[in-house]
Amino acid sequence: MSTVVVERQSVTQPAPKASRRWLRQLWRDPLALISLVVLAVVLAAAIAPTWIATHSHVRPSMERLVPPSTERLMGTDQFGRDVFSRAVVAAQVSIAVGVITVVLALAIGVPLGAVAGFYGPGPIDTTIMRIMDVMLAFPPIILAIAVIAALGTESIEIGPFEIPHIAKLMFVIGLLYAPQVARVVRSAVLVEKNEQYVMAERALGASRPRILFRDVLRNCISPISVQATVLVANAIIAEASLSFLGLGIQPPQPSWGGMLADAKTYVQSGEWWLTVFPGMLIFVTVCALNVLGDYLRDVLDPREATAGAP
């Protein structure tokens, strides 16, 4: 009898905050837990590559195209450079591009989507979303390819500033994803703006920008964080694809996509480790991010079904 009462009490307790809920449920989802561990390892490699790398990632040696061994964990490439150490350093580039790109996409997409949703329907909403439609009409990567084809892969000077190629890459990919962010934020704000608290605050005399940016957006964090996670995964693939085509990170700076571009020459001659390891790292990282995205969607945003476009 008493146990029933205890159970009832726990049910009537206020629901834990979303921030704690996603941590608490993590223990019940082994796949999400593994993904988080994988991401922690990749992040550690990205933050302190020199601690993990076993050799220099740039210095050539006479040990060319050596297969993996305990000494050379992932073998060596055509210049005798250590593949493992290069892959670790490349993690830094991939993670940096992935994260900064998405921060940029959020910085552009969130305000645009929020304003379009909150002040629509009307000319503001229509104008913003038409521009986003034009951006979305470009097949993915094609727009990035066009911009990089025009800008070249060297660093460029704009006024007194020298813009390195990696910054151009981040900006281009970020711009590519901004419309997707804007669309998600807009639809979340459209739902949220009809809530009672918005009306209550209006009645109390709060200004519309204040309501939008202080309260409405705070309640849209769930769908935004779900999308941001998946976008980091997509951005990592986009950077790797561009680097694979020779338009992304330029040699001798290592990148996962660039390492695979070099490996292409050796696919037919049997040096399998050049292809298998860098690709495996992209795959594992992106997989972990996708699992985490699905998990966050299930926990934070139960309304959304688990079915995303690539």
Added chain:
Amino acid sequence: MLGFLLQRLISLGIVLFGASLVIFAIMRFLPGDPVLAMLGFDTDPVVVAELRAELGLDRPVLVQYAGWLADAVRGDLGTSIFLRREVVDLLAARFPTTLALAIASLVVALAVAVPAGVLSARYKGKALDHVSRLVGLAGVSMPNFWLGLLLIMFFGVQLRWLPVGGYVPITQDPLAGLAHLILPAITLGTAYAATIMRMLRGSMLDVLRRDYVAVARAYGVPERTVTWHDAFKNAMIPTLTVSGFAFGYMLAGTIIVEVIFNIPGVGRLLYESILTRDYPLVQGIVLFNVALFVLVNLLVDVLYATIDPRIKV
């Protein structure tokens, strides 16, 4: 229906006009001089001026844009600087290859996605469901250039079952043509197979919860008939839409696959035009890709409205 079509065509026009502005702006206003980039920075200024005049770059920007757009509408995308041929002719020569590749990829994607999606919904929560969801997750997370290289290594080099690259038109030699398409189609189709499978699984689960499915079961209709005849038919509609969009992505996204497998399609043409800094060609191919992508999306919308009588247009 006619009104819907007209409305969609107008918005297609607006989007294409906007896209042409963006493409033109990218090529003209970004820092860097295309002519100098093409010829090299220490070229004789007279030669530079000649090429500039030939490309019309010495005219005012608005005149340049209006001229380019007017030509583009009439089907003239200019002349390739490097290949010295009309861009439209080059596209016409390369497009059938890309189309064949995209169709083959769609076939691969559907061949995997339809059984996997339906069975995983039917055996929800069972081992089969978990396996196909894990495979689906792997599919969306796998960069296609890596998959392509792995396939070449395994089926091309190790087992020697299939050619490692190149292209033979199917019309010329059906068997060799097919053999050359298999690995590229798997490479391009895998990610979309995973997407379509997830979509199909979701809509199957949705339909299987409906009352009429429960009624069919109560009447003793065999589970196989319920799954394939009653549920699948209705779950097919959203899946068809996703497959249509996937086809658009495939048509526009062949560049990496064509580079890996050395297939002479539109994607490889774009890749080569970037390497040779052939600006009119880059500009033309990008515009062509956008137009194609938008057109396929429009066709999918129309198809969707035609198939499902519940959709009011």
